[in-house]
Amino acid sequence: MPAPANDRKARTRRWFAGFRERETWAAYAFLSPWIIGFLVFMGGPMVISFVLSLTDYDAIGDTRNVGWANYEKLLSDPKIRTSLANTMIYTVLAVPATMIVSLTLASMLHRVGRRSAGVFRTLFYLPEVTPKVAVGVLFLLLFNGQVGLVNGALGLVGIDGPQWSTDPNWVKPGLVLMDIWSVGGTVIIYLAALNNVPRDLYEAAALDGVSAWQRFRHITLPMISGALFFTLIVQTIYKLQTFDEAYTAFYGSAASAQYSNDAALFYLVYLFQQAFQFLHMGFASAMAWLLFVVIMIITIIQVRVSNRFVYYEGGDR
Missing domain, CATH: 1.20.5 (Single alpha-helices involved in coiled-coils or other helix-helix interfaces)
Incomplete structure (x- = not known):
């Protein structure tokens, strides 16, 4: 059979x-x-x-193949270096500030009751749905050197506020402060990570007499390092593509043109100008690919470095 x-x-x-x-x-x-x-x-x-990016396309005239000429122009255009440096400086300032403020707010929410936490989660997230164009206009209202609310509040305590919108040294810190206003999404991510930290770890540490700072450093941070790493990657990519707030505040209208200076010339702002003001579409495409390569290199470095600091439940780093 x-x-x-x-x-x-x-x-x-x-x-x-x-x-x-x-x-x-x-x-x-x-x-x-x-x-x-x-x-x-x-x-x-x-x-x-x-x-x-290999042509001189301008959306109006005839298109010619120019080979790598646009990429060679990237190396000789001084505004490319200026805009890229501005974007890098802004990213270095904004990413840690966003993560620190978000983690602080998430830790505070983690300590309050669930009902109160729900209300505050909603309040913290509301700025996320505010249009970025409105945030750019709000920047000029709050950070105006003469009549802005921020300098007015500083004046009440005897501090002479800087010229946030015209002083090149304060343009990017001012934009960072405005950006911190909308950290609700990152707060929610950190709060979810904090809620997943096993309570028995804190209880065991408390029985051993471990201080609050040591518990935060040796328990909380390692256990939420995955969320920290995720937001580091996402926030870095997002900040390197900053456009809306800076363009609205400094380049978007005749009213804001008086504040325009190279300190606010971010990379995507200059790319937008080349593409839609000067109609240098080919050069703007080359700029986009340069930004893509820069973001890819930075992300790869972050991923490689993270292997030393990110804790996974399996025990690997």
Whole structure:
């Protein structure tokens, strides 16, 4: 009777092979919206952008292939260096400030009751839904050197506030302070991470007489290091692409033109000017690819360095 047994095994193998094939096609069907969206809205435009970066396309006249001339121009344009330096400085200031303030607020929420925490979570998140253009206009209202509310409040305690919107040394710190106003999303992420820290670790540390600072340093920070690393990556990428607030406050209207100076010339602001004011679409495409490479290099460095500091539940670092 070996033949029927072999037939059953063969049918079983064919059935499982067909099942796996059906599962594969079902998986592709569910993934197809993302795949199509990526090809249409990301992959395709990236390829087109790279092609344009090799031309002198200006959306009006004839297009000529200029090879790597746009990339060579990136090395000789002084405003590229200025805008890239401004963006880097702003990112170095804004990312740690955002993370520290968010972690502080999340720690405070973690200590209050659930009902109160829900109310404050909503209040902290509300600025996230504020249009960035409105934040840029609000910057000029709050940080005006003569009639701004910030300098007015500082004057009440005898402090002569700086010229936030015109002094090159204070433009980027002022924008960082405005950016901290909308940290609600990061606060929510940190609060969720804090809620997942096992309570028995704190109880054991308290029994051993460990101070609050030591508990925070040796228990809280390692246990939420995954969330910290995630927000570090996301915030770095986001800050390197800062545009809305700076452009609205310093370049977006005739009223704000008087405040315009190179201290607020961020990389995407200069890219926007090249693309839509001067119609240098090819050069702007080359600028976009330079920013892509810079972000990719910084992200790779962060991922490599994180292996030493990020704690995973499996015990690996």
